Amino acid sequence: VPVPSRETYVQALERAKLAAFRPGQYVGQESFMEADEIVDLARSASVDRSTGLLDLCCGVAGPGLHIASQTGCSLTGVDRDPGAIDTARQRAREAGLSAEFLVSTVPPKLARRYDAVMIMETLLAFRDKRTLLTSVRGLLRADGTFFMTLEEGCPLTEQEAADMPYSDTVWLISLEEMLSLLQETGFHIESVSDHTERHQKVAESLFLQYRGLSEEIARQVGEKTCRNLVRSTQLWSDWLSKKRVRKFALVATRKESNDENR
Numbered sequence: 001v002p003v004p005s006r007e008t009y010v011q012a013l014e015r016a017k018l019a020a021f022r023p024g025q026y027v028g029q030e031s032f033m034e035a036d037e038i039v040d041l042a043r044s045a046s047v048d049r050s051t052g053l054l055d056l057c058c059g060v061a062g063p064g065l066h067i068a069s070q071t072g073c074s075l076t077g078v079d080r081d082p083g084a085i086d087t088a089r090q091r092a093r094e095a096g097l098s099a100e101f102l103v104s105t106v107p108p109k110l111a112r113r114y115d116a117v118m119i120m121e122t123l124l125a126f127r128d129k130r131t132l133l134t135s136v137r138g139l140l141r142a143d144g145t146f147f148m149t150l151e152e153g154c155p156l157t158e159q160e161a162a163d164m165p166y167s168d169t170v171w172l173i174s175l176e177e178m179l180s181l182l183q184e185t186g187f188h189i190e191s192v193s194d195h196t197e198r199h200q201k202v203a204e205s206l207f208l209q210y211r212g213l214s215e216e217i218a219r220q221v222g223e224k225t226c227r228n229l230v231r232s233t234q235l236w237s238d239w240l241s242k243k244r245v246r247k248f249a250l251v252a253t254r255k256e257s258n259d260e261n262r
């Protein structure tokens with residue numbers, strides 16, 4: 001069975017997601033963040049209509065476009081999946097939002113600097129977070145803001161990695177280590193908030209919907225992809241409920257080198 005295109009995958013999950021999220025809280029995100037959390041995080045990072053926002057690993061840009069529609073900021077999204085970027089462009093057109101999207105691996109090489117950079121629900125895919133953070137800093141203007149969600153915990157054991165589908169994209173890090181890395185790579189930490197309980201509820205609700213609609217989903221994406229989706233969502237729900245993994249939202253600002261004591 002061929003790997004489904006991103007558009008097919010997103011469409012196949014749409015019904016389950018609409019049922020799983022509370023009314024009004026599903027805005028095309030491929031994650032456990034609710035619409036209100038996404039906008040609140042952006043606002044806490046001072047995103048407004050004057051902000052040039054760079055969304056790294058934007059996927060189909062559910063979160064980025066929602067922030068753009070609510071704040072009026074100008075959005076640039078980057079993802080390495082051309083199918084995701086096609087869908088993001090189409091969604092922007094349908095929503096009447098002017099946003100720019102680029103197909104590139106993250107971190108991208110870009111000439112301009114941004115007022116804010118976001119990475120939503122994808123830090124775990126980067127094993128080498130130090131290199132990523134250094135590149136993000138280089139994409140920000142002086143005093144620019146970086147906001148992100150963090151999958152927090154000690155590295156997966158061999159057994160956990162064997163249980164979790166696509167575990168080669170799951171690189172957990174402790175909060176302490178992440179905060180140190182941010183400071184060492186030239187960021188000042190502005191805020192840290194714990195979203196574990198909210199995300200556990202969303203993960204559990206997604207798991208129940210995916211399992212309940214698994215025949216319909218499997219017809220569109222194939223048995224194996226569907227099985228992996230149900231299993232991974234179940235494990236996230238379980239790990240979040242046991243606090244094996246915690247979810248945090250962080251806001252940090254680019255610190256200038258002569259500004260160590262802020």
Ligand SMILES: C[S@@+](CC[C@H](N)C(=O)[O-])C[C@H]1O[C@@H](n2cnc3c(N)ncnc32)[C@H](O)[C@@H]1O
Binds near residue numbers: 081107122
């Ligand atoms: C879980 S989705 C999250 C999408 C979006 N941020 C959201 O919250 O809805 C992760 C996305 O990151 C992209 N991605 C992962 N690693 C990447 C990399 N190194 N370079 C570019 N894109 C990457 C994937 O293609 C996918 O679209």
